[in-house]
Amino acid sequence: MMRRFLLGLTLAAGLPLAARALPPVPPAPPVTLTPDRPAAPAASTAAKPDARLERGRYLAIAADCMACHTAAGGKPYAGGYAIDSPLGTIYATNITPSKKGGIGHYTEADFARALRAGVRADGSHLYPAMPYTSYAQLTDGDVGDLYYYFMQAVQPVDEPARQTTLPFPFNVRLSMLGWNTLFLDNKRFVPDPAKSAQINRGAYLAEGLAHCSACHTPRNALMAEIGSQTLAGASLGSWHAPNITSDKVSGIGAWTDAELTAYLKTGHVEGKGQAAGGMAEAIQNSLQFLRDDDVAAIVAWLRTVPPVRVPGQTKAAFSHGSAASEEAALRGMAGATERHSLNSGAVLFSGYCASCHSASGAGSTGQSYPALFNNTATGGNTPANLVSAILFGVERKIEGEEHEAFMPRFDQRSYVQPLTDEQIASIANYVLKQYGNPDVSVTPAYVAQARSGGEKPVLARAQPFMLPGGIAGILLLIALFVWLRRRRQRNV
Numbered sequence: 001m002m003r004r005f006l007l008g009l010t011l012a013a014g015l016p017l018a019a020r021a022l023p024p025v026p027p028a029p030p031v032t033l034t035p036d037r038p039a040a041p042a043a044s045t046a047a048k049p050d051a052r053l054e055r056g057r058y059l060a061i062a063a064d065c066m067a068c069h070t071a072a073g074g075k076p077y078a079g080g081y082a083i084d085s086p087l088g089t090i091y092a093t094n095i096t097p098s099k100k101g102g103i104g105h106y107t108e109a110d111f112a113r114a115l116r117a118g119v120r121a122d123g124s125h126l127y128p129a130m131p132y133t134s135y136a137q138l139t140d141g142d143v144g145d146l147y148y149y150f151m152q153a154v155q156p157v158d159e160p161a162r163q164t165t166l167p168f169p170f171n172v173r174l175s176m177l178g179w180n181t182l183f184l185d186n187k188r189f190v191p192d193p194a195k196s197a198q199i200n201r202g203a204y205l206a207e208g209l210a211h212c213s214a215c216h217t218p219r220n221a222l223m224a225e226i227g228s229q230t231l232a233g234a235s236l237g238s239w240h241a242p243n244i245t246s247d248k249v250s251g252i253g254a255w256t257d258a259e260l261t262a263y264l265k266t267g268h269v270e271g272k273g274q275a276a277g278g279m280a281e282a283i284q285n286s287l288q289f290l291r292d293d294d295v296a297a298i299v300a301w302l303r304t305v306p307p308v309r310v311p312g313q314t315k316a317a318f319s320h321g322s323a324a325s326e327e328a329a330l331r332g333m334a335g336a337t338e339r340h341s342l343n344s345g346a347v348l349f350s351g352y353c354a355s356c357h358s359a360s361g362a363g364s365t366g367q368s369y370p371a372l373f374n375n376t377a378t379g380g381n382t383p384a385n386l387v388s389a390i391l392f393g394v395e396r397k398i399e400g401e402e403h404e405a406f407m408p409r410f411d412q413r414s415y416v417q418p419l420t421d422e423q424i425a426s427i428a429n430y431v432l433k434q435y436g437n438p439d440v441s442v443t444p445a446y447v448a449q450a451r452s453g454g455e456k457p458v459l460a461r462a463q464p465f466m467l468p469g470g471i472a473g474i475l476l477l478i479a480l481f482v483w484l485r486r487r488r489q490r491n492v
Contacts, residue, residue: 050152052145052148052149053148053149053152053153055142055145055149056145056146056147056148056149056150056153057149057153059142059145059146059149059209060146060149060150061285061286061289061290062205062209062210062286062290062294063135063146063209063210063211063286064210064211064282064285064286065077065095066285066286067081067281067282067285067286068081068083068092068129068130069081069092069093069094069095071092075096075155075157076096076154076155077094077095077096077102077150077154077157078094078096078101078102078157078159078161079091079092079093079094079095079102079160079161079162080092080094080161080162083129084237084453085129086237086453086454086456086457086459087166087167087170087459088164088165088166088167088170089164090127090129090164090166091161091162091163091164092129092161093161094157094159094160094161095150095154096150096154096155096156096157097150097151097152097154097156098156098157098158099156100158100160101156101157101158101159101160101161102156102157102158103121103150104151104156105121106121106147107121108143108144108147111143111146111147111150112140112143112147114126114130114132115132115135115138115143115146116132116135116136116138116143116186117132117136117180117184117186118130118132118133118176118180118184124173125173125174125176125177125180126173126176127164127166127173127176128176128179128223131211131214132184133183133184133185133214133225134207134208134209134211134213134214135208135209135211136184136185136186136187136188136208137187137188137189137204137207137208138188138189138208138209139188139189140188170459179222179224182222182224183222183224183225189203189204189207189208191203191204195304196300198296198297198300199297199300199301199304201294201297201301202294202296202297202298202299202300202301202302203301203304205290205294205297205298205301206298206301206302210282210286210287210298212231212244213225213230213231215234215236215241215278215279216231216232216233216234216241216242216243216244217229217230217231217232217234218232218233218234218235219234219457221457221458221459222459223457223459229308230245230305230306230308231243231244231245231251231305231308232245232250232251232308232310233250233310235384235454235455236277236278236454237453237454238277238384238387238388238391238392238450238451238453238454239276239277239278239384239385239388239454240380240382240384240385241278241279242317242376242380243308243310244302244305245305245306245307245308246302246303246304246305246306246307247307247308247309248307248316249309249310249313249314249315249316250307250308250309250310250313250316251305251307251308252302253307254316254318255269255272257296257299259272260299260302261295261296261299263275264283264287264288264290264295264298264299265283265287265288265290265295265398266283266288266398266401267279267280267283267284267288267396267398267405268367268370268396268405270367270370270371271318271371271374272318272374272375272376273317273318273375273376273377274370274375274377274394274396274405275396276377276385276388276389276394276396277385277388277389277392280394280395280396280405283396283398284396284397284398288398288399289399310381313381315379316379317376317379317380317381317437318374318375318376318379319374319379320373320374320375320378320379320435320436320437321361321372321373321374321375321378321379321434321435321436322373322435323360323361323362323371323373324360324361324434324435325359325360325361326346326350326434327350327354327359329346330346330347330350342423343422343423343426344426345426345427345429345430345431345433346430348419348423348426348427348430349427349430349431349434352410352417352419352427353427353431356369356407357369357370357371357372361373361431361434361435368405369407371435372431372434372435372436373435373436375435375436377389377436378431378432378435378436378437379436379437380437380440381437381440382440383428383432383440383441383442383446384450384454386428386431386432386436386442387424387428387442387446387447387450388450389407390410390419390424390427390428391409391410391411391424391447391450391451392409392411393406393407393408393409393410394406394407395407410424411451412451420444421444421445421447421448421451422444424442424444424447425442425443425444425446425447428442428447429441429442
């Protein structure tokens, strides 16, 4: 899940949704699970299954490797997937067992070093768009099983993936050595003896393989996770990964176990929220395929995460709003039809939203199109996910469901109707006032910023000044050296 993703030094942007999904993993018979050896999915004995391969395959699903290392329409794990980070576009590498284009020449030790320390076989450093800061917790056994799966079961693709080229100084991969020294905790997962086996299993899955903190934890000026704010919510470019601590107001403390389980498996809980952006991608490609006992373990672990309350928040995001309609008042009114002159929130909502979400905002029967009230996207302290959903749409496909969750996009790439920044701001403000948190508002400038990838972090804003600043610093040092030398000569 990159969500993934997510994200280290360079990721503060949400990942686009993927339309691909691995086939579901059939349930396995009851077994004793350990972080080192998760149970393999059941298979026919007649087929003489390779248990180690199945373990590796399951681990690859749990780690959401497919999402980032497979481009849309591309071959599995062949790389080329574009990750739009605030510091530039990062292209995922080919991790098929091809010796020409992939990692076929990697030894298991090379694979482990790349996975857990962010260093490739040639010694160059990976960017933390690859969540090695989380994978560092993986046990030797699980790393070995993953290596075995990729080398034995993944089809090799000889074509190398597109190379990442970031602007200076982010293109200097050696700089990651310093970042890793400061922020990489390269320690393996150690179960907490004071907690149950289920909670320890959930911690291993969520903190390591699923790398939840990569998206849900805010970051400092150097793009490292802030430990005191673990899972307290973070900006991901245009999207926002919400607070998933145990706090009952700001987090998921008021959600039931059944609701959390349903959300992780389907991305939808009526009266609470729906997954979009990077979370929809994580559910579509990874979480929905986890064993039920593993999902239960993640839920159990989430209950233990220390609560973090957003300052000033007194009402849960999902508790805002109720059904309301202004449709009757609009009947018989003359309205502008020109795209750039139509800016009334009520009229725009009627034309572009009400047909799916209903005139009252109650959504469709069965909630294929969700209600706009009692919805975390409209009731949160930030309009990020509401605006991003309008701009970029929502797509989420769950195995076994007759219909996928879908909302068209309304940005410049829309095949329905591109909307201006002013129009999207008007719709968002109308929805927030009618159904969501009325204390939150949206400006056209905010929409424009979201359209371009969201607010830039400090490092991205500083980048244009780094080269001239570095040159100026060097010249200053030279001038200081010359001045000191001349002064010394005069004093002789």
